[in-house]
Amino acid sequence: MVNVSALSDPQPKLVARAVSVYYGGKQALFDIDLDIMSREVTAFIGPSGCGKSTFLRCFNRMNDLIDDCRSTGSMLLDGSDIAGPDVDVVQLRMRIGMVFQKPNPFPKSVYDNVAYGPRLHGMAPTRGDLDEIVETSLRRAGIWDEVKDRVDQPGTSLSGGQQQRLCIARAIAVRPDVLLMDEPCSALDPIATATIEELIDELKSEYTIIIVTHNMQQAARVSQKTAFLNLGRLIEFDETQKIFTNPSEPSTQDYITGRFG
Amino acid sequence: MPAEHTVKAFTEDLDKIERSLLEMGGLVEAQIARAVTAVAQRDSESAARIIEQDSEIDRYEQDVQEQVERLFALRQPVAQDLRMTISAIQIAGYLERAGDLAASMARRSIVLCETREVPGLYALPKLGDASHTMLKDALDAYRDRNIDQAKSIRHRDRELDDMYVALCRELLTHMLEDPHRITPGVHLLFVAKNLERIADHATNIAELVDYVTTGTRASEDRPRGRGFLMEGAPSPDDPT
Numbered sequence: 001m002v003n004v005s006a007l008s009d010p011q012p013k014l015v016a017r018a019v020s021v022y023y024g025g026k027q028a029l030f031d032i033d034l035d036i037m038s039r040e041v042t043a044f045i046g047p048s049g050c051g052k053s054t055f056l057r058c059f060n061r062m063n064d065l066i067d068d069c070r071s072t073g074s075m076l077l078d079g080s081d082i083a084g085p086d087v088d089v090v091q092l093r094m095r096i097g098m099v100f101q102k103p104n105p106f107p108k109s110v111y112d113n114v115a116y117g118p119r120l121h122g123m124a125p126t127r128g129d130l131d132e133i134v135e136t137s138l139r140r141a142g143i144w145d146e147v148k149d150r151v152d153q154p155g156t157s158l159s160g161g162q163q164q165r166l167c168i169a170r171a172i173a174v175r176p177d178v179l180l181m182d183e184p185c186s187a188l189d190p191i192a193t194a195t196i197e198e199l200i201d202e203l204k205s206e207y208t209i210i211i212v213t214h215n216m217q218q219a220a221r222v223s224q225k226t227a228f229l230n231l232g233r234l235i236e237f238d239e240t241q242k243i244f245t246n247p248s249e250p251s252t253q254d255y256i257t258g259r260f261g
Numbered sequence: 262m263p264a265e266h267t268v269k270a271f272t273e274d275l276d277k278i279e280r281s282l283l284e285m286g287g288l289v290e291a292q293i294a295r296a297v298t299a300v301a302q303r304d305s306e307s308a309a310r311i312i313e314q315d316s317e318i319d320r321y322e323q324d325v326q327e328q329v330e331r332l333f334a335l336r337q338p339v340a341q342d343l344r345m346t347i348s349a350i351q352i353a354g355y356l357e358r359a360g361d362l363a364a365s366m367a368r369r370s371i372v373l374c375e376t377r378e379v380p381g382l383y384a385l386p387k388l389g390d391a392s393h394t395m396l397k398d399a400l401d402a403y404r405d406r407n408i409d410q411a412k413s414i415r416h417r418d419r420e421l422d423d424m425y426v427a428l429c430r431e432l433l434t435h436m437l438e439d440p441h442r443i444t445p446g447v448h449l450l451f452v453a454k455n456l457e458r459i460a461d462h463a464t465n466i467a468e469l470v471d472y473v474t475t476g477t478r479a480s481e482d483r484p485r486g487r488g489f490l491m492e493g494a495p496s497p498d499d500p501t
Binding site for chain 1 (some may be wrong): 264265266267268271337338339340341342343344475476477
């Protein structure tokens with residue numbers, strides 16, 4: 001039996017209960033129960049096709065965009081339902097931001113990439129307010145010093161690692177509570193990866209972060225809790241240190257030690 | 262051993278570390294047995310060979326360390342693989358020290374050949390055999406990942422402590438009877454102490470069997486002897 005609320009007393013930030021997801025007739029996730037704690041990094045690991053990205057996308061309802069995808073069970077953010085039909089998805093995605101595998105800056109300037117969300121949500125009444133949000137977000141994403149002299153240039157002109165940090169700046173500009181990261185470093189070189197990992201470590205003081213990664217050492221490095229999924233089921237969820245030194249489930253052990261299949 | 266790694270060379274590397282460790286253990290066992298015989302039979306030629314062989318054990322320890330170092334650098338072992346490799350370094354260390362103790366016994370046996378014989382030391386080969394067997398069993402328990410056997414070995418340590426104290430008393434009696442036996446008696450006391458230390462290293466190895474297998478450290482209360490001439494001292498079992 002998976003311990004869903006691993007070692008935690010305080011109120012979880014996100015709660016998943018009996019979550020199942022279907023793509024047409026095919027079930028991709030089976031009855032997942034999981035608590036995500038506030039201001040921690042939770043990593044989802046598992047082989048390709050195990051459902052970790054599908055599960056991640058449940059948290060901000062990205063699966064809604066897929067025609068034949070439907071889900072059951074309940075998902076709560078701070079105790080409120082996020083899966084219901086009357087939830088404002090735009091508002092939800094403001095609170096739960098997302099960073100994708102491939103850096104995907106808008107074909108706009110660095111400044112406008114970050115300013116896009118705050119403008120959309122009317123968060124900055126004056127140009128000065130907007131300047132401040134842009135600068136703060138770029139600073140928090142650890143990229144301000146590199147782009148402060150060229151915020152008018154296109155975001156796509158930056159290097160891959162810089163683009164990814166720009167996307168993180170864009171995601172945090174609307175002051176979300178939660179950041180979802182789907183393989184945020186898989187297109188980056190080791191140095192850019194280290195920069196992002198350092199950034200994740202800093203961001204966790206303000207945000208709840210869920211990261212999907214194929215790189216198990218990355219999960220070990222950046223997360224406090226790790227969930228191992230396989231074939232659409234949550235196999236084990238525990239302190240990251242426990243998972244990587246002495247996991248309880250044999251299949252977790254087989255996966256992290258490279259003995260899978 | 263669990264299923265094989267997808268990368269076969271990883272499994273091979275782990276197997277090789279284990280093999281080196283067990284070969285090293287076999288060598289140390291032989292050194293101990295030979296050293297006890299060299300002392301009991303006053304065989305200085307055999308003792309010289311034992312001293313020579315000790316460098317081979319040192320090479321094994323270094324080899325295990327280098328293999329583990331390489332594995333850490335290249336493969337970043339986790340979970341059971343991590344525990345196994347960390348334990349391998351520790352076990353190699355215990356074995357190296359047990360090997361040193363055997364060499365030290367051999368050196369004393371050479372000096373003992375020049376001194377008056379202490380008669381009727383039946384307890385010495387007995388202690389030697391018990392200590393040697395304990396190390397062998399600890400290594401077998403490690404090889405087979407046999408937690409029960411490891412536990413029984415840890416409990417055997419007390420028996421061995423008692424044998425050690427009995428031998429020391431016997432030696433003390435000989436020394437009191439004949440002052441010419443003081444020099445050989447003191448050397449033999451050290452030999453007995455070495456055998457008792459070897460059993461401690463065997464106990465340490467037996468403790469690692471739990472860690473490698475389950476990830477938890479062995480922590481049962483086991484009886485421990487006070488030690489020779491330590492009757493007035495606080496017991497090691499008393500809370501400090």
